Structures are given as structure tokens and as C-alpha cells.
Amino acid sequence: MLHVRVISPVDRTDEVLRIVLGCPAAVSVVKIPGAALSPQGDVIEFSLAREAANAVLEELQDLGLEDDGSISVEQIDLSISAAAVRAEEAAPGDPEDAVVWDELASRVTADTRLSWSFLAFLSLATQIAAIGVLLDQPILIVGAMVLGPEFGPVAAICFGVLRGRHALLSTAVRTLVVGFAAAITVTAACAAVSRLLGWITPAMLDDRPMTDFIAHPDRWSFIVALLAGIAGILSLTAGKSSPLVGVFISVTTVPAAGNIAVAIPLAHWAEVGASLKQLGVNLAGMIIAGIVTLLVQRLLWAHFGLKVTPVPPVQAITGSVSRGRR
Incomplete structure (x- = not known):
């Protein structure tokens, strides 16, 4: 359930x-006249089944509340209420499968900012991957995969293309390009210093059977990228994110960047050329799969999603009082 x-x-x-009262998935409706001071107005609070969030939020936004009021949504971790159970039963589908588009937009926008923490995490992940390549140690490659934050901009690109958010799309592309370049x-600078100190040599890249796949892109690389894109989008939209999902996604990006960085010095x-191709192929595969996954989810929820049927004004006012007393 969501609290709105x-x-x-x-x-x-x-x-x-x-x-609100026209939606069977909304319960515990409370109206507090004149309670809001900035911006001024009435406060209406209610619980809402996640599956019905898109329909209700779209209707509320059509009233212009973004400009003259506000709409805030947060997750309810525990709700002990028979009415809440009935509300979830009235909404189609399963809460974990529901895609709340405004929530997704907020999440990908936050993950796309070119912040110092983003650059730091991506740089650290790339350095760990580079060491894993030099030592031919898959466990270090896995560690780099867990640390890499690069799927945020990838998801933002998918969302921006599907929803026509051109500003978000350009920001995501810039963050991805600048992040990997940095x-x-x-x-590469660290690897160059290490070579001058004699810590690494070109021969270290000649024979590494455990991590050689990073510089050999093929059709399987693209298939893995497609699967990773689907898994990443589902982890964002269905709330199924986990470290293992992060590993699966990053297997196609951070290791290739680390290989490029050590191959240059x-x-x-x-x-360098093969790893660049690997990075490009895999990013393209993830973006294609992400866009298609979001499109399928959008079509399914548009067809099967719950519709809001506004009730007459008198019933709305009476209903709000009765529900608020429960």
C-alpha cells in the first residue's frame, strides 16, 4: 500500500x-480543512493500492495540483486493516508487479545526476575490475560489478526514450559518457604509474583464461546484455533489486571499462578496440531491452489497470467524512 x-x-x-472516493483501491480517506499553510489549502490523506496509483495520480495531476498544491507518496510497510485488504483485492494484478511511473521517473532522475559519489563509485569499480583483469581473478571482477552504479543512467535513457523526456535523456547520456570517460x-593513469614502478607489465594481458571473455565480444555478449537490461528494469519497477541483480547487470559494462583502462598504458x-566494442554492444543491448521491457509494462498496465470512476460531489463529501471516522 501507498500513503498519499x-x-x-x-x-x-x-x-x-x-x-479518490471513486477509486475502490483507495481507503482510509481523511480530509483536514485549511490545515495546510504553505501552500495554503486543505489536506487530504488516504491509503492507495500500488496497482491503482497511476490512474489516481494522473487524475490528481490533471487538476493542476503540482503548481498550486502538492502530491506526496510514500510506501506503507505495514497496514493492519481489513479495508486495505479489500482495496488491494479490488486492484488488478500484484503489488510487486505494479509500475508507478511517477515513482520510476523520480528514481531514475535521482540516479542520473552526475555527482561526485557517482564518479567515485564508478572509478573505484573500474579500478577493481582493472586489477581483476591484470591478475586474472574473477572474484575481483564480481566485486567491481557489485560496486558499479552505471545502470541508473542506462535506465534513465530507456525511460527518457519511452516517455519522450528529452532533458532526462540528454542528462543520462552525458552522465554515462562523462562517468566512463572519467x-x-x-x-589508466594509475595503471601508467604502476607500469613505471614495474608493478605491471604488458605480458600480464597475454594469458588470462579466466577473464579473457571481456575482450571478445560476440553474439552471446549481446544476448547477455539483453537479459541484463530486462533484469535491471524489472528490478527497478517491481522492487526486486538485489546485489545479485546488480552483478548480472554490471557484467557487461564495468569489466570492459577496466580492460580498456589497463590496455592503454x-x-x-x-x-582497447575489442573492449570498446564490447562496451558499446552491451550498452546498446541493455538500452534496447530496457525500452522494450518498459513498453510492454506500459501497454499491459494501460490495458488491465484500474480505472477511476469519479462519484457525484455530494457522495464524495459524505463519503470522506464517513471514511475519515473509521
């Missing part, structure tokens, strides 16, 4: 109540 709090101008409160540059130019 709406601050509504007084002249639109009745419309808000009509929308991570590879930092790691060691003058293994063939490795």
Missing part, C-alpha cells in the same frame, strides 16, 4: 475527493 498526502486549494478539494582516465591496442 494531497494539499489542495479549497476550490479543488471536492474534485480531489471525487477522484573512470577510464583515472584508472600497456599498449595492447587490440584489447
